[in-house]
Amino acid sequence: MKRTIPIFLPVLLVLQTIEERPFQDPEGRYQLVLRDRWEPVTYQDGAGNTVTDIVYGSSEEGLLRVRQFKVEPGTSPRAFAEREEDVSLRFRPGYLRGAMESFGGTYPESVVLNFEFTRRGQKKVARYYYFKTDETTIYVLQFEGRPEVIRSTRNRLDLIARSFRARS
Numbered sequence: 001m002k003r004t005i006p007i008f009l010p011v012l013l014v015l016q017t018i019e020e021r022p023f024q025d026p027e028g029r030y031q032l033v034l035r036d037r038w039e040p041v042t043y044q045d046g047a048g049n050t051v052t053d054i055v056y057g058s059s060e061e062g063l064l065r066v067r068q069f070k071v072e073p074g075t076s077p078r079a080f081a082e083r084e085e086d087v088s089l090r091f092r093p094g095y096l097r098g099a100m101e102s103f104g105g106t107y108p109e110s111v112v113l114n115f116e117f118t119r120r121g122q123k124k125v126a127r128y129y130y131f132k133t134d135e136t137t138i139y140v141l142q143f144e145g146r147p148e149v150i151r152s153t154r155n156r157l158d159l160i161a162r163s164f165r166a167r168s
Helices: 004-019 077-087 147-152 154-163
Strands: 021-024 030-034 038-044 050-056 058-070 096-102 111-119 122-134 137-145
Touching (some): 030 038, 030 154, 058 147, 077 096, 077 111, 122 147, 122 154, 137 147
Antiparallel strands (some): 021 030, 038 050, 050 058, 058 137, 111 122
């Protein structure tokens, strides 16, 4: 038994190093630590803007988009999430609301909203994390993908979300 501990320790350190990869937004707005098969993909959209999506294998498997919103002072992440649901999310095909939960971490009052919807006839699951980074800024980490991917990697999604840091 004593011989196996030194053998496993280096393997665990290597696996942890491979699994965690720091990522900084190309525009310098935020940073986070990617895990598993989540990889950044940067491209130019139709308007010539640089866009970075983070995908799990392919965008159909899993997709993370990080969005920044300017809000009125005093707007809580929960209020913002509820308003976004009322004016946008609930109109997605097959929308089915899940739980909205408090989410501990660096930013107080953070929440996570879970829901299901369909895209191109395929069932999808989403997990949106809402962080208020200053008095007038809310970031939303929008994880969407196949149910088996999002549900089976939920703990890793939480770790990615907890690693999120807005840069000033």
